Amino acid sequence: MTIYKILPREMWEAAVAAGFFYGSAVDVADGCIHFSTAAQVRDTAAKHFSGRRDLLLVAVPTAALDGAIRWEPSRGGDLFPHLYGSLPVAAASWVKPLPLGADGRHLFPEL
Numbered sequence: 001m002t003i004y005k006i007l008p009r010e011m012w013e014a015a016v017a018a019g020f021f022y023g024s025a026v027d028v029a030d031g032c033i034h035f036s037t038a039a040q041v042r043d044t045a046a047k048h049f050s051g052r053r054d055l056l057l058v059a060v061p062t063a064a065l066d067g068a069i070r071w072e073p074s075r076g077g078d079l080f081p082h083l084y085g086s087l088p089v090a091a092a093s094w095v096k097p098l099p100l101g102a103d104g105r106h107l108f109p110e111l
Contacts, residue, residue: 003035003069003081004111005058006049006098012056012089021058021087032082035060035069038111040078045098045106055098057108064091 007024015021026048027033036044041057049055062069062081071079101107 035081
């Protein structure tokens with residue numbers, strides 16, 4: 001299974017330079033890196049990143065994280081993937097821009 005992280009381009013570029021992504025301010029405050037499934041990521045973008053133009057979508061196979069993902073309830077009781085620890089940038093299978101469409105919604109690649 002692949003999970004997804006939405007984040008600003010500069011944050012990912014800093015992670016690439018360090019070799020690890022340690023989380024956004026919200027992730028650090030919550031003690032885990034928040035991810036979404038393919039079914040959840042569009043709602044995540046709309047709820048937390050509306051109107052942001054500088055975003056990337058990072059795809060991470062859960063198998064690359066050696067069982068470190070915890071599935072925990074969040075919005076509406078849905079189980080969301082959380083990583084308690086840092087994300088090695090090498091674990092990402094791809095990173096793609098997440099541009100805004102003419103309607104103001106993010107345009108997602110095929111997931």
